[in-house]
Each structure stands twice: as C-alpha cells, then as structure tokens.
Amino acid sequence: MKRGLITxxxxxxxxxxxxxxxxxxxxxxxxxxxxxLLVYSDVWRSTEGRHLTNYMPYxxxxxxxxxxxxxxxxxxxxxxxxxxxxxxxxxxxxxRPASKLVPTLLQLCAERGWTQLxxxxxxxxxxxxxxxxxxxxxxxxxxxxxxxxxxELAMQRRAAEMAREILTIELPKxxxxxxYQFSGLLERAFRxxxxxxLVLLFGTSxxxxxxxxxxxxxxxxxxxxALEYRGHWARVTQSLPL
Amino acid sequence: MAERGWDSxxxxxxxxxxxxxxxxxxxxxxGDHALARLSxxxxxxxTFSDPWDAEIACAALQPDFVKAFSPGAAAIAxxxxxxxxxxxxxxxxxxxxxxxxEELRRVKTAEEIEFIKQACDxxxxxxxxxxxxxxxxxxxxxxxxxVEAFLKTNGAEDNFMLIASxxxxxxxxxxxxxxxxxxxxxxxxxxxxxxxxxxxxxxxxLVLGEPSREQLKAFDIFSEAQCAAQDLIKPGITAADAAxxxxxxxxxxxxxxxxxxxxxxxxxxxxxLYPDETPHILExxxxxxKQGMVVIVHPNTxxxxxxxxxxxxxxxxxxxxxxxxxxxxxxxxxx
Numbered sequence: 001m002k003r004g005l006i007t008x009x010x011x012x013x014x015x016x017x018x019x020x021x022x023x024x025x026x027x028x029x030x031x032x033x034x035x036x037l038l039v040y041s042d043v044w045r046s047t048e049g050r051h052l053t054n055y056m057p058y059x060x061x062x063x064x065x066x067x068x069x070x071x072x073x074x075x076x077x078x079x080x081x082x083x084x085x086x087x088x089x090x091x092x093x094x095x096r097p098a099s100k101l102v103p104t105l106l107q108l109c110a111e112r113g114w115t116q117l118x119x120x121x122x123x124x125x126x127x128x129x130x131x132x133x134x135x136x137x138x139x140x141x142x143x144x145x146x147x148x149x150x151x152e153l154a155m156q157r158r159a160a161e162m163a164r165e166i167l168t169i170e171l172p173k174x175x176x177x178x179x180y181q182f183s184g185l186l187e188r189a190f191r192x193x194x195x196x197x198l199v200l201l202f203g204t205s206x207x208x209x210x211x212x213x214x215x216x217x218x219x220x221x222x223x224x225x226a227l228e229y230r231g232h233w234a235r236v237t238q239s240l241p242l
Numbered sequence: 243m244a245e246r247g248w249d250s251x252x253x254x255x256x257x258x259x260x261x262x263x264x265x266x267x268x269x270x271x272x273g274d275h276a277l278a279r280l281s282x283x284x285x286x287x288x289t290f291s292d293p294w295d296a297e298i299a300c301a302a303l304q305p306d307f308v309k310a311f312s313p314g315a316a317a318i319a320x321x322x323x324x325x326x327x328x329x330x331x332x333x334x335x336x337x338x339x340x341x342x343x344e345e346l347r348r349v350k351t352a353e354e355i356e357f358i359k360q361a362c363d364x365x366x367x368x369x370x371x372x373x374x375x376x377x378x379x380x381x382x383x384x385x386x387x388x389v390e391a392f393l394k395t396n397g398a399e400d401n402f403m404l405i406a407s408x409x410x411x412x413x414x415x416x417x418x419x420x421x422x423x424x425x426x427x428x429x430x431x432x433x434x435x436x437x438x439x440x441x442x443x444x445x446x447x448l449v450l451g452e453p454s455r456e457q458l459k460a461f462d463i464f465s466e467a468q469c470a471a472q473d474l475i476k477p478g479i480t481a482a483d484a485a486x487x488x489x490x491x492x493x494x495x496x497x498x499x500x501x502x503x504x505x506x507x508x509x510x511x512x513x514x515l516y517p518d519e520t521p522h523i524l525e526x527x528x529x530x531x532k533q534g535m536v537v538i539v540h541p542n543t544x545x546x547x548x549x550x551x552x553x554x555x556x557x558x559x560x561x562x563x564x565x566x567x568x569x570x571x572x573x574x575x576x577x
Contacts, residue, residue, distance in 0.1 A: 003390070003403045005383040006417045044258035058404075058417045079507055081414035081544070123327035130326040184395025191387030196417075201272055201294070208294040211270050214397060 050231035118143035159234035197228035254320035261515035262320035361442035382418035445554035460548035506543035
C-alpha cells in the first residue's frame with residue numbers, strides 16, 4: 001500500500017510538465033468534440049491521474065475531471081480534512097467531496113452544461129462507476145491518450161536507477177536470512193530513500209518469485225522489486241550470485 | 243447458493259481489493275487479477291493474470307484476463323470493483339454476490355480469529371517499535387520506514403498506516419511527509435498489519451516530551467469514549483449504539499460538534515481480509531453486531547484542545563461481551 005513519501009518536487013517535475021500534458025488531453029477533447037475528460041483513480045490505479053495532475057491517492061477512489069478550458073477538478077472520496085495536503089502535492093485548486101462519485105460528477109456536469117464526456121480507457125472503469133454513468137443523460141465515450149513524454153521517461157528511469165542501486169547494495173545481505181527478515185531490510189532501505197510503495201517477491205531455485213512466506217533464502221535467490229517513486233513504477237529483478 | 247438459486251459464484255480480486263477472492267482461496271497473489279469459481283457442488287477453479295501466481299498455485303493462467311470470464315456467469319463477489327470489460331464478457335448483467343459474501347465473512351472462524359490475533363500481536367509490537375524510534379528531528383516518512391521494516395521482518399504481508407504530527411493545527415492523518423518531529427508534538431498513527439490475509443489495527447497517540455494539560459484533558463475524553471464503546475459491545479448491540487456511546491462522551495464534555503463528518507470519519511469499523519470492512523461504526527448504521535465479529539472502536543477526531551488525536555483497539559465479540567485483542571497499554575504515550 002502507498003504509505004511512503006508522497007510529495008511533489010517542482011524542480012524534478014515543473015508545473016510546465018503538467019500544463020503540457022493537460023494541453024494534450026484538451027487537444028483530444030477538441031478533436032472528439034467532447035466537453036471534459038474523466039480519469040478514474042484509486043490506490044492501485046493511479047498512474048493515469050498522476051501523469052496528468054500528480055494526484056496519488058493513498059486510499060479510496062476519485063474521479064479527475066479535466067474540462068476543455070477550465071482548471072481540472074478532483075472529485076474525491078477522501079475527507080476534506082486532507083484537501084490542503086492534496087493541494088500541496090498536486091495541481092488541483094478545486095476539490096469536491098464525493099463519497100458517491102457519479103452523483104457528484106453528474107452534478108458538476110449539470111452545473112457546467114456538459115452532456116458529452118470523454119473517459120480515459122472507458123472499458124476499464126470499475127463497474128460501480130460505469131453503470132450509473134451509462135444510465136445517466138451524459139454521453140460517455142472512450143478516449144485513449146499517449147501518456148509517454150520525456151519527463152515521464154526520466155522519472156521512470158530515476159525509479160529504475162533507485163531500484164537497481166539499492167538492490168545491488170542490499171542483495172548480498174539476504175544470505176542466511178528468511179525472506180521476512182530480508183524484506184524488512186529492503187523496506188527500510190527503499191522507504192528511507194523515498195519509495196512511496198514497494199512490492200517485493202523472492203524467488204529460489206524451487207519457486208517462482210512470490211511474496212515472503214518465512215522461507216530461508218540460502219545463498220542463491222532472486223528478488224523482484226516493483227518500486228513506486230513519486231508515482232512512477234519500475235520493476236527490477238536481480239539474482240544472487242550476481 | 244441454493245437459497246439464492248445460484249449455480250456458481252465467481253469471487254474476483256484485484257491488487258487493491260483482493261478480499262473477495264481471498265475469502266475463498268487465501269492466496270496472496272501478486273499480479274493484477276485473480277478469479278475463483280465455486281460451483282454448487284463445491285468444485286473450485288482458480289485463474290490468475292500473472293504467470294508467477296499461476297505457477298505457484300498450480301492454477302490456470304490467463305494473461306488476457308477478459309478471457310477468464312464467459313457469458314452466463316452467475317453471481318459475482320467483487321462485481322462492483324471489476325473493470326467493465328470483464329463484466330461485459332459475462333454477457334447479460336451478472337448478479338452481485340458481494341453483499342452476501344461480505345455478510346458471510348463478518349463472523350470469523352476459529353482459524354480466522356487466530357490470524358487476527360497474530361496480526362494484533364504484531365500491531366502491538368509494531369507500535370512499541372514506533373515509540374522506540376520516534377524522536378525529535380526524525381522525518382515522518384523515516385519513522386514509517388522503520389515501522390514498516392519491523393512489521394515485514396516479523397511476517398506482515400502488508401500494512402495500512404497513516405500518521406500525523408504537530409499540534410492543534412493537525413486536523414487528520416495522511417501518508418507521511420518530510421516534516422521533522424519537534425519536541426511537544428503529538429504523533430498519531432493507526433497501524434494495520436496483515437497476517438495470512440487478515441488485518442488488525444491499533445490507534446495510539448504519542449507526545450514527544452511532557453504532554454500539555456490540554457493534551458492530557460483531550461486524552462481523558464478519548465479514553466472515556468473508547469471505554470464506553472468497549473464496555474457496551476456484545477452480541478445484539480448495534481453499530482449505532484457503539485457509535486452513540488462514544489459520541490455521547492464528547493457531547494457530555496461539550497465537544498459534540500467534533501463527532502461529525504467535518505472532523506472525523508467513523509467511530510470504528512470491522513476488520514478481516516480488508517482493513518476497513520463494513521459495517522462502519524456510525525450513529526446511522528443499525529447493523530446488529532454478532533458473536534465472532536472483529537471490530538475496532540476508535541473515537542478518532544479533531545479536538546481544539548489537542549488537534550487530531552487517535553485511540554482505539556481491536557475487539558473480538560464474544561458470547562456475552564467482547565475481548566480486547568490488543569495488549570498495548572491504554573494510555574497517552576509520552577517520550
């Protein structure tokens with residue numbers, strides 16, 4: 001789960017990066033004659049929303065709404081008490097509480113006179129969001145966006161470098177430990193370095209990589225690290241002997 | 243299934259909501275999706291989207307997971323979280339089995355209770371570690387790293403954890419920031435380690451240094467509220483009763499305004515394969531609590547006396563009352 005450091009370093013990812021990404025999203029809206037783009041986001045599926053707004057929910061689910069001409073709006077399942085923090089790490093200026101996502105979205109559509117929305121990857125919307133949206137008077141159509149740009153690749157490279165560097169240093173330390181003990185050691189190293197989330201899998205000669213289960217690692221093993229650094233995932237696998 | 247007329251149930255899990263799947267097949271899968279199919283005759287088949295999960299479980303692999311679903315699927319637990327493309331592959335709109343399966347999950351088996359007890363023990367030891375390592379000058383995320391390392395070393399599969407630090411300006415918990423702890427800070431956390439799939443939780447507040455009169459007064463209110471609910475909870479009591487018992491204490495002390503959604507979320511919740519299981523402990527939830535349910539009661543809220551404060555323990559509802567599963571001392575921690 002995301003319980004590490006969630007932050008926005010504007011030297012690393014300047015606001016201009018997000019302005020360019022929003023411009024691309026808005027160009028797609030113009031191309032398809034749509035009034036706003038909807039992006040679903042939850043604790044597991046946050047990459048698309050993070051790319052466009054730097055929003056990375058640690059819990060709950062949200063809808064990101066990107067109008068053609070106005071600033072983005074976050075419809076948020078989290079408590080308003082954390083909105084100041086959300087605003088400090090994202091581009092959002094407007095956040096609306098949304099314990100029920102679709103009714104809040106439909107209210108926003110009614111306020112702004114929207115009848116045609118684009119939905120980023122519509123077939124992947126959760127059923128409980130898709131169903132009431134489909135039943136509403138708002139027409140939703142699937143929109144695809146290329147989420148690759150130089151800043152995205154640079155951050156993913158940074159995440160991969162971090163994973164490789166720490167794993168190279170720590171990997172030999174697992175000899176003689178259980179996978180539980182070694183995962184504790186890796187958690188400390190990665191999270192102190194600023195990892196936001198971490199998934200560790202341990203492989204041995206008789207098992208595919210799997211979550212820790214209290215097994216001894218011996219002197220031949222592999223570790224697959226899926227690391228989330230400021231919303232950017234990298235997966236690196238290394239084996240011992242190196 | 244016979245009562246509902248279902249020939250089979252699908253239990254779906256994804257990386258965030260593994261719980262419907264794990265309620266039948268308790269495998270901690272690491273890929274994106276997993277699906278179990280239970281027939282009325284009791285046959286179980288399992289499909290994963292990730293090859294490593296499939297290999298470890300000796301189960302079917304379906305990288306294009308939409309093909310794991312076929313028209314005519316009966317009832318589905320986890321239907322609400324499923325991507326629409328999966329639902330569409332089931333043909334005419336399938337029936338949700340989520341509420342029925344969640345109700346079955348609420349009363350724990352002896353084995354499940356044992357796992358939750360192990361998770362409680364880990365939560366207690368994790369909090370002890372939290373207190374040991376927290377110190378002025380340390381950053382919030384560094385403390386989380388230390389606690390996370392401890393929990394994983396001692397067998398936690400996962401952990402849900404929030405934190406906050408500071409004074410009366412703190413209105414809620416969130417993920418850790420780069421803020422450095424200061425002398426006099428109130429440091430709040432909820433730790434929720436997961437053992438063999440099952441979560442248990444502890445909520446405590448630590449003051450770095452000598453607590454102020456206001457912090458002590460606030461803690462007395464939180465303690466009285468938590469005890470009021472713990473003393474009350476037994477089979478037959480509703481979630482609303484347990485919430486009201488806590489909120490009445492705040493009202494009695496003149497802080498009733500701080501029991502609403504502006505300052506707090508819930509007065510507790512159930513625990514199990516998901517760290518925030520329903521029913522939530524709220525004054526408008528009339529669900530009747532049963533023997534064998536596991537619930538945390540935590541009157542966590544903001545008070546102008548102290549800022550946001552937390553205090554709560556995991557309780558197992560027994561035949562005539564409840565047993566507190568956490569062993570951590572019920573006090574305002576200081577260091």
